[in-house]
Amino acid sequence: MSSLDHEPGPAGPSEVAPVPLEADDAPRGMDRRVIQVFVALLVFVLATSAAPTLHPSQDAFREWVDPFVDGIGLWQGQWELFGPEVDKVNVAVVGVVEFADGERVEWRHPVWRESSPLQKFRHFRLMEFTDGLRLDSNRGAWRAFAEYVVRTNPHPTDPSVRATRVSLWRQFVTIPVPRAPLRPIAEPFVPSEQRLFYSADLGP
Amino acid sequence: MKATEIAERLGRAWNGFLFAPFDLRIAAWLRIGFAVLTLVNLGVLGLDLEFWFGPDGPMPIDASRAIIDPDSHTIFEILPQTSLTLWICYGLALTHTVGLLVGFFPRVQAFGVFFWLLSFHNRHVMIFDGEDQLFRLFALFLVFLPTHRFHSVHSWLRGRRQQPEPARFATAWAFRLFQIQTTFVYVGAAWSKWSGSEWRSGIAMWYVTRLDDAWGKYPVPDFLFDSLPMIYLLTWTTLVLEALLPIGLWVPRTRWFTLIVAVFFHLSLEYTMNLFLFHWLMLVGLLPFVATDGRHRARVLAAETAPT
Numbered sequence: 001m002s003s004l005d006h007e008p009g010p011a012g013p014s015e016v017a018p019v020p021l022e023a024d025d026a027p028r029g030m031d032r033r034v035i036q037v038f039v040a041l042l043v044f045v046l047a048t049s050a051a052p053t054l055h056p057s058q059d060a061f062r063e064w065v066d067p068f069v070d071g072i073g074l075w076q077g078q079w080e081l082f083g084p085e086v087d088k089v090n091v092a093v094v095g096v097v098e099f100a101d102g103e104r105v106e107w108r109h110p111v112w113r114e115s116s117p118l119q120k121f122r123h124f125r126l127m128e129f130t131d132g133l134r135l136d137s138n139r140g141a142w143r144a145f146a147e148y149v150v151r152t153n154p155h156p157t158d159p160s161v162r163a164t165r166v167s168l169w170r171q172f173v174t175i176p177v178p179r180a181p182l183r184p185i186a187e188p189f190v191p192s193e194q195r196l197f198y199s200a201d202l203g204p
Numbered sequence: 205m206k207a208t209e210i211a212e213r214l215g216r217a218w219n220g221f222l223f224a225p226f227d228l229r230i231a232a233w234l235r236i237g238f239a240v241l242t243l244v245n246l247g248v249l250g251l252d253l254e255f256w257f258g259p260d261g262p263m264p265i266d267a268s269r270a271i272i273d274p275d276s277h278t279i280f281e282i283l284p285q286t287s288l289t290l291w292i293c294y295g296l297a298l299t300h301t302v303g304l305l306v307g308f309f310p311r312v313q314a315f316g317v318f319f320w321l322l323s324f325h326n327r328h329v330m331i332f333d334g335e336d337q338l339f340r341l342f343a344l345f346l347v348f349l350p351t352h353r354f355h356s357v358h359s360w361l362r363g364r365r366q367q368p369e370p371a372r373f374a375t376a377w378a379f380r381l382f383q384i385q386t387t388f389v390y391v392g393a394a395w396s397k398w399s400g401s402e403w404r405s406g407i408a409m410w411y412v413t414r415l416d417d418a419w420g421k422y423p424v425p426d427f428l429f430d431s432l433p434m435i436y437l438l439t440w441t442t443l444v445l446e447a448l449l450p451i452g453l454w455v456p457r458t459r460w461f462t463l464i465v466a467v468f469f470h471l472s473l474e475y476t477m478n479l480f481l482f483h484w485l486m487l488v489g490l491l492p493f494v495a496t497d498g499r500h501r502a503r504v505l506a507a508e509t510a511p512t
Contacts, residue, residue, distance in 0.1 A: 021220045022223040023375040024371070027375065035377060036222065066275060076334070077337065083393065083398075083403060083408075084399040088411050112416045124480040126252075127417045127478075138271050140270030141263060145263070178432060
């Protein structure tokens with residue numbers, strides 16, 4: 001591989017300074033062997049989690065090394081980046097607090113399609129959070145989030161009125177299969193359905 | 205060819221791969237680029253620090269432990285759950301990052317950055333994504349890269365003491381870790397997309413361009429995304445580019461052309477998509493392909509020895 005890196009330039013070998021295979025300060029003896037083994041092991045560990053799955057045995061092996069890789073902070077997911085199947089859902093998460101007098105207050109995050117580039121950049125983590133919160137795999141975080149919504153959304157006119165119920169909703173729209181003529185990009189797909197994913201009565 | 209000869213050749217290739225002379229000025233630029241991006245990353249996180257990590261936010265430590273792999277740990281598990289603790293930890297993360305930026309014992313600072321990124325990541329795993337894994341791994345790789353020799357506090361002190369400049373090209377095997385990791389990203393993305401029927405059939409970009417969070421940043425002509433043939437073209441171009449980039453980067457004859465294409469590719473996506481700092485981080489991850497390139501070294505040495 002090194003010879004690939006050190007191929008002479010297009011001007012021709014006679015005009016190119018001779019390139020040594022190894023640097024003058026390349027380690028020798030035990031240092032060299034330690035580095036060789038360390039790099040080989042590190043690359044192996046990185047490949048274990050990052051390499052595409054070609055055979056089911058890889059998953060079994062991943063599970064086996066998972067405690068070690070997680071423990072030392074080397075874990076990484078497989079780099080899917082909008083694959084293999086693209087997300088097709090625009091989602092908003094809404095928290096609703098209901099009060100004893102029938103009043104309702106909603107917690108909503110910014111509407112992403114109406115946000116400026118700077119706002120989207122600024123709230124990138126919030127996008128990640130709400131995108132993850134709606135997933136069943138994160139149900140362990142729902143109660144804490146619902147409690148936060150109750151704490152931070154008091155009754156609009158009378159703070160002494162007690163909250164009786166909190167619920168979390170995912171509002172969504174599934175982007176359909178494209179058909180010609182395409183719906184213009186200027187006409188976004190806006191959430192039109194909603195589903196309750198968490199609710200709790202807050203007691204008398 | 206005998207087995208011993210093959211083994212000897214492989215050994216030489218492996219040694220050449222790791223211990224060839226690489227450009228340490230680029231190592232310094234990599235350190236600076238990474239530190240700037242980390243500062244931006246931490247800066248944005250700092251705007252909502254108590255919301256994300258504080259005891260009164262929507263993700264107290266108990267909830268965060270309920271959704272994370274139990275093998276993943278964070279120092280916040282054993283620290284007091286107070287705002288003061290949080291801000292001290294955040295301050296330490298910033299301090300390490302500034303230290304890395306100016307090159308003050310950068311290996312130590314890089315380890316500090318790695319430690320704090322890991323701690324914050326495992327404290328609230330839901331708000332972090334793939335690019336944060338890349339941030340964390342790059343910080344770790346920087347521990348092994350000699351980035352202190354140029355554009356650093358150490359090089360500034362050396363200049364003040366009128367000490368000679370160190371060799372620009374030297375052993376820097378950690379560049380290989382960056383290259384391999386960057387290759388994993390491209391190969392993983394390409395493999396994943398080729399496995400998906402919507403990418404192969406050419407309609408994937410239809411969905412991507414209709415996502416209201418990831419898509420839509422700066423103005424682009426609507427006609428590019430309102431016709432099916434253009435959607436096919438954009439989808440297949442992405443598919444082919446992501447498959448060819450990791451190959452082109454490793455082949456010397458195509459490396460520079462591939463680097464130009466990769467830069468254009470990432471900047472285009474940065475212009476149109478909202479993926480935070482991912483594309484800038486990938487551009488930093490491309491620097492080692494320049495640093496380890498034999499032609500780059502030949503050009504630099506030729507320029508340095510040319511008569512003035």
